[in-house]
Amino acid sequence: MNETRSVGTAGRSRGRRFATALATAALAVTVATACSDAAHEEDRRAPADQAEAAAIEWGPCPAAAEGAPRDPGLTCATVEVPLNYDEPDGASIEVAVSRLAAADPAERHGVLLLNPGGPALSGLDMPGTMAPTLPQSVLDGYDLIGFDPRGVEHSTPQSCGLEVASVPGHFPYPAADGSIDANVELARTEAQKCAATENLRYFTTANTARDLDRVREALGEQKISYWGQSYGTYLGAVYSSLYPERTDRMILEGNIDPTQVWSGVLEGWGESMAERFPDAAAVAAAQNDTLGLGGTVDEVTRTYLALADRLDREPAPVPGTEQSMDGATLRIATYALLLDNENLPILAQVWKAAANLADGRLTAADGEVLAQVFAEAPPTPGVPTDNQATMFLALTCGDAEWSHDVADYAGRSAAHREAWPLTAGMPANIWPCAFWPAPIEKPVTVTDEGPGDILILQNRRDHATSWASGQGLRQVLGDRAAFVGVENGGHYVYDAGSACADRATVDFLSTGHLPEEDVFCTDVERN
Known part of the structure; x- marks a missing residue:
């Protein structure tokens, strides 16, 4: 589901700044x-x-x-x-x-x-x-x-x-x-x-x-x-x-x-991410001389998966801030930037910056890239800060009834994690909808x-x-x-x-x- 359009002033200006792309990347739903x-x-x-x-x-x-x-x-x-x-x-x-x-x-x-x-x-x-x-x-x-x-x-x-x-x-x-x-x-x-x-x-x-x-x-x-x-x-x-x-x-x-x-x-995201990810991996592979993420799509994919797993286990603090880059943040940035082809070169830079951060060799240029990843979209005057999150849940949970079987979510998430490693079991995992009241219709x-x-x-x-x-x-x-x-x-x-x-x-x-x-x-x- 969706979605904003882009980083910067790309294309048709449907999108917003980079921070907004991250802050509103939802179902493309x-x-x-x-x-x-x-x-x-x-x-x-x-x-x-x-x-x-x-x-x-x-x-x-x-x-x-x-x-x-x-x-x-x-x-x-x-x-x-x-x-x-x-x-x-x-x-x-x-x-x-x-x-x-x-x-x-x-x-x-x-x-x-x-x-x-x-x-x-x-x-x-x-x-x-x-x-x-x-x-x-x-x-x-x-x-x-x-x-x-x-x-x-x-x-x-x-x-x-x-x-x-x-x-x-x-x-x-x-x-x-x-x-x-x-x-x-x-x-x-x-x-x-x-x-x-x-x-x-x-x-x-x-x-x-x-x-x-x-x-x-x-x-x-x-x-x-x-x-x-x-x-x-x-x-x-x-x-x-x-x-x-x-x-x-x-x-x-x-x-x-x-x-x-x-x-x-939501569960369809695992397979569709596997189909989309090679587009970005190919862009990164073409810049292997400067990025060092791998010279082929398969090599870049392995590098990305290893980096996400490493950040899951050892989140990397971002110097000068109270924030850390973890695996979820990397995956969310990837999901958001894949929405628009014009963002693929920027996504490759995000991967490189995250890898350098994890290795303790962050450059000034890397810091600028990560500053955009962690920037927050400006609030709209008079609107609660959790408005979009609230309404996302109201619609996805209130439109149709979800399973309430917690054990089943655990099993399906584990199976998804193995079948579609790029999304790490997230699409089949539990959402607040599992505990939501029955829809009104x-x-x-x-x-x-x-x-x-x-x-x-x-x-x-x-x-x-x-x-x-x-x-x-x-x-x-x-x-x-x-x-x-x-x-x-x-x-x-x-x-x-x-x-x-x-x-x-x-x-x-x-x-x-x-x-x-x-x-x-x-x-x-x-x-």
Whole structure:
């Protein structure tokens, strides 16, 4: 799941600085109505022509984190939605939305809602970060609409008071000897804290999808177009299943298989990391004269695994700080930087710096690299520091029920650790979801029922949302969708080096016509 885009100013500026890439690397990652099946059908049958007149009053946007991009043309507003859709006249919450208006009102087609994934990433600034990557025809034709999903940042932010405030900090890497005892205790403690957080159980993907339909109404639109990345593909698939007649053109990029939410999605990381890692190892091998990590992919891989194991057993203190580099930190940095091909040379430098640190021969250049690894993303004013971690857990634990068998987690983690050493047993390990209360409703069933208006974009070697996951979504959606696969690594498809994929994306947004058959793009060189 996701994900931020990059270090520095690379590519399309989807991403943030290096620290943000690390702080928000999550799943590159149905849903519910505590209502009955009849209520689901009511959601489906609601006529599109009941869209209300535009009710949004656009104004200044709320304060962003220091250094965060903000397009000067962006305006913001809030939409009031029910906390619990089973009690629509009960308590309400606010959803923050943003707009970058269509450049040419005469050419305007409609609205394009954007979601960057996560789960639990803010999307308020996404119109501004996406706009530079889009052709004028798309900017003329659409109001670009961003939003913070319910519970996230400016949309009634939630907090469990977690001490581990970052999403990667929750990645449950076992101890050096494979024990998961510490993971079990942390999972139990955090589940108890979140269970005591009033109303958190209503912050689910299904209710977020229902919020989007309230946003559609407030925008005065009968239909919406949508572009979701990573977890945003699941949100889009759920919306299109609850409201199939209210979608216009939907793009899903870096995809979640809705039949695997969520433990199955996470367990897939072991195999997908094994498929993606050689891209980075090849970059490091090409610089063996200066890095000394190995002259082949296999040699670099062995060096990396030995280093991670060594740091598991003997974390290396970082001079001048109170921090240490351990195996989990190395693996988290690797996961984050693999999201974008432009970061692979930087990742090789991180490996070298970590190796030098472990050997006690850190250079000034190594210190600069590691300073970025340990830098913290700046907080957003008025938002709890554990907001993203809280909402990550609320969604991954609250969308679908998890196994509560602690012994089974230990066994599967050990098996995973042996089969997929790059991820060291983490993907199959225990999460707080094992101690979470039962979800308020069953997951929304994503099906092939509805108009053919969905374009799926998927890289072959995406470690956050795998090729198999994208194929799973393709199969579930059937004739509703067309599939554009790219022979590329990384989590981003559009504006990531394939003119073939970019052309298919823009053609669909411009015309509404899907490719007549699935497309496989081979115009990207292997990194």
